[in-house]
Amino acid sequence: ETGVTQTPRHLVMGMTNKKSLKCEQHLGHNAMYWYKQSAKKPLELMFVYNFKEQTENNSVPSRFSPECPNSSHLFLHLHTLQPEDSALYLCASSQVGLMIANEQFFGPGTRLTVL
Amino acid sequence: GQQVMQIPQYQHVQEGEDFTTYCNSSTTLSNIQWYKQRPGGHPVFLIQLVKSGEVKKQKRLTFQFGEAKKNSSLHITATQTTDVGTYFCAGGSGSARQLTFGSGTQLTVLP
Numbered sequence: 001e002t003g004v005t006q007t008p009r010h011l012v013m014g015m016t017n018k019k020s021l022k023c024e025q026h027l028g029h030n031a032m033y034w035y036k037q038s039a040k041k042p043l044e045l046m047f048v049y050n051f052k053e054q055t056e057n058n059s060v061p062s063r064f065s066p067e068c069p070n071s072s073h074l075f076l077h078l079h080t081l082q083p084e085d086s087a088l089y090l091c092a093s094s095q096v097g098l099m100i101a102n103e104q105f106f107g108p109g110t111r112l113t114v115l
Numbered sequence: 116g117q118q119v120m121q122i123p124q125y126q127h128v129q130e131g132e133d134f135t136t137y138c139n140s141s142t143t144l145s146n147i148q149w150y151k152q153r154p155g156g157h158p159v160f161l162i163q164l165v166k167s168g169e170v171k172k173q174k175r176l177t178f179q180f181g182e183a184k185k186n187s188s189l190h191i192t193a194t195q196t197t198d199v200g201t202y203f204c205a206g207g208s209g210s211a212r213q214l215t216f217g218s219g220t221q222l223t224v225l226p
Contacts (some may be wrong), residue, residue, distance in 0.1 A: 002159070041218070042218040043203065043216040044217075045214075090157060100197070101145070101214050103148060103160040103163060104158070104214065109157050
């Protein structure tokens with residue numbers, strides 16, 4: 001248990017469906033992240049929220065829509081996805097420091113399959 | 116943008132042999148972190164290096180940060196089957212809010 005939970009753990013959806021991934025951190029951190037991990041590819045940073053404000057959006061397609069209602073919760077809303085979006089979606093949190101990036105705590109991930 | 120390259124991509128070793136993975140950044144880093152991801156699991160933080168030339172040890176694991184703060188290595192002495200997994204380096208730069216992850220080295224230990 002890292003203090004970061006994600007639901008659901010597995011999700012299968014069609015290309016016309018709308019679904020949401022949920023992440024919750026119980027560590028009192030002030031930053032949360034969404035990563036995409038595909039087979040044989042490095043971790044791809046998708047979104048960063050710092051103090052509930054989105055500070056990074058690494059050219060992610062608009063079919064992925066993040067939401068951060070408070071510093072403990074993070075959502076990733078999905079709609080009209082493509083089969084190539086199938087991957088492990090990891091949420092992470094950290095305590096942002098002034099000088100360096102602190103360690104990130106990852107949730108167990110949501111294994112997404114788009115049919 | 117910043118790029119972090121990691122080699123090798125895969126490594127198979129016999130149990131008891133040593134293992135090393137290398138990480139190189141295109142830019143000077145403020146710090147570097149190492150994570151381990153077991154098969155079917157998620158990345159778990161191992162260690163952070165901040166100082167130029169820093170060396171840290173965790174039992175059989177030795178982590179180094181280069182003098183120029185652009186490269187790093189993880190060395191495992193006498194591997195065990197419990198060392199199986201993918202090892203990622205992650206470099207931090209000017210922004211304190213994100214890390215750039217390397218592509219990872221997948222380690223297989225043969226009994």
